[in-house]
Amino acid sequence: MRGTVRHLARIHHVTAISGNARRNLDFYTGALGLRLVKKTVNFDDPTTYHFYYGDEEGRPGTLLTFFPWEHAAPGRNGVGLAEEVAFRVPLGSIGYWTHRLVEKGLAARPPAKRFGEPVLTFGDPDGLALALVGTTGASADPAWDNGEIPAEHAIRGLHGVTLMLADAAPTAAVLTGVLGFREAGREGSIALFEAGEGAGGKVVLHAVGNFLAGRQGRGSVDHVAFRATDDSEQAGMVEALRRDHGIVATEQKDRQYFRSVYFREPGQILFEIATDRPGFTVDEPKAALGRDLKLPPFLEARRGELAAALPPLDGDVPQLSTPGSA
Numbered sequence: 001m002r003g004t005v006r007h008l009a010r011i012h013h014v015t016a017i018s019g020n021a022r023r024n025l026d027f028y029t030g031a032l033g034l035r036l037v038k039k040t041v042n043f044d045d046p047t048t049y050h051f052y053y054g055d056e057e058g059r060p061g062t063l064l065t066f067f068p069w070e071h072a073a074p075g076r077n078g079v080g081l082a083e084e085v086a087f088r089v090p091l092g093s094i095g096y097w098t099h100r101l102v103e104k105g106l107a108a109r110p111p112a113k114r115f116g117e118p119v120l121t122f123g124d125p126d127g128l129a130l131a132l133v134g135t136t137g138a139s140a141d142p143a144w145d146n147g148e149i150p151a152e153h154a155i156r157g158l159h160g161v162t163l164m165l166a167d168a169a170p171t172a173a174v175l176t177g178v179l180g181f182r183e184a185g186r187e188g189s190i191a192l193f194e195a196g197e198g199a200g201g202k203v204v205l206h207a208v209g210n211f212l213a214g215r216q217g218r219g220s221v222d223h224v225a226f227r228a229t230d231d232s233e234q235a236g237m238v239e240a241l242r243r244d245h246g247i248v249a250t251e252q253k254d255r256q257y258f259r260s261v262y263f264r265e266p267g268q269i270l271f272e273i274a275t276d277r278p279g280f281t282v283d284e285p286k287a288a289l290g291r292d293l294k295l296p297p298f299l300e301a302r303r304g305e306l307a308a309a310l311p312p313l314d315g316d317v318p319q320l321s322t323p324g325s326a
């Protein structure tokens with residue numbers, strides 16, 4: 001079953017849907033202290049922003065991205081959706097974050113344990129379910145200093161995602177057979193899959209049988225992207241999907257910062273396989289990441305029109321809505 005040696009199997013990025021763009025920007029760069037590493041548009045719907053948040057360089061595995069749709073209806077967690085996005089923080093920083101979340105009115109519950117690690121759960125302003133997981137070894141990873149959160153406590157990329165499924169087994173087969181994960185533990189109806197120690201290395205499958213189907217909207221994950229080192233590794237994964245799972249991925253799309261294919265995994269969640277290169281410094285220097293609106297070459301001719309259609313990001317911060325209970 002194993003065609004190639006996998007060095008970098010893990011999550012590349014997670015993309016979700018938000019409401020107001022400015023509120024989303026303030027929450028992720030302010031309250032959570034991530035770096036905005038790219039301000040661009042949704043290539044398939046270019047009058048909408050696409051924000052990428054990550055570490056200093058936007059390394060794969062640190063990226064949570066958003067399509068802000070001001071008037072999107074709220075989503076509802078359920079079968080066939082990623083129900084939670086988790087970030088890694090140093091194990092010793094859970095106390096700091098507990099205080100910070102309370103201070104920010106984010107209704108954090110006391111830390112719980114999940115597979116031996118302390119977990120703080122809360123919601124973003126659109127109700128997206130988030131978690132901070134205290135992780136041994138996370139402190140060795142690079143930290144982005146947002147000027148407010150001490151670097152020692154900063155988020156160190158994605159921990160992983162939890163997927164809600166009727167039946168976990170077919171999704172597990174794709175994770176282990178194609179995406180380079182292995183089963184690492186079970187607690188009741190949840191199973192942990194791991195692909196190495198670094199950022200983006202965990203996927204939790206939550207099998208719930210015939211529970212309510214999820215409904216995508218504001219506060220929902222749109223898709224989960226996994227890493228491929230390069231085009232040839234991606235092609236090998238596409239071939240394994242077809243050969244071993246009867247799943248046909250899309251043709252490759254150029255996403256400017258990576259190249260991607262997409263497919264519905266057996267539980268109906270949209271998965272992507274994205275190349276590590278070229279990365280976010282392809283169109284602006286590292287020091288300036290996220291500062292200016294960046295457009296792919298095929299949209300550059302429409303810059304004036306698009307910039308006028310996008311919502312302004314300056315001015316007053318809109319009121320936070322009550323975080324959803326998800």
Ligand code: ZN
Binds near residue numbers: 013
């Ligand atoms: Zn994506």
